[in-house]
Amino acid sequence: MKVFSPSLVxxxxxxxxxxxGSVREIEAVKLNETENITQLLVFIKTSEKPHYHAEHDxxxxxxxxxxxxxxxxxxxxxxxxxxxxxxKKAVHFYKNTSEISVLLAVxxxxxxxxDSVKVEL
Numbered sequence: 682m683k684v685f686s687p688s689l690v691x692x693x694x695x696x697x698x699x700x701x702g703s704v705r706e707i708e709a710v711k712l713n714e715t716e717n718i719t720q721l722l723v724f725i726k727t728s729e730k731p732h733y734h735a736e737h738d739x740x741x742x743x744x745x746x747x748x749x750x751x752x753x754x755x756x757x758x759x760x761x762x763x764x765x766x767x768x769k770k771a772v773h774f775y776k777n778t779s780e781i782s783v784l785l786a787v788x789x790x791x792x793x794x795x796d797s798v799k800v801e802l
């Protein structure tokens with residue numbers, strides 16, 4: 682599997698294998714970015730904390746592993762190949778239920794990592 686863009690041809694399997702052994706909890710690798718989107722490869726060994734994004738929509742694809750997505754009070758089990766859409770202001774978090782989950786995440790608009798508002802459930 683690869684990511685192809687004008688500035689990048691990245692073989693994801695190689696990047697995943699290179700990174701997977703060093704992840705302790707959650708890590709992200711930026712793949713592509715414009716003013717309209719940010720594309721990240723997100724490695725999750727544990728669980729995110731409940732949060733929402735005030736200004737960003739998020740779509741992700743589970744590339745490796747499986748987990749549970751908590752989204753506005755609902756829980757859905759996700760596995761490799763599943764796609765999730767999380768509109769801005771929707772409370773959510775992903776809990777890994779395998780050795781590790783790897784997600785291809787696309788934020789819109791461009792994401793600087795600061796628009797994550799923690800919440801208590």
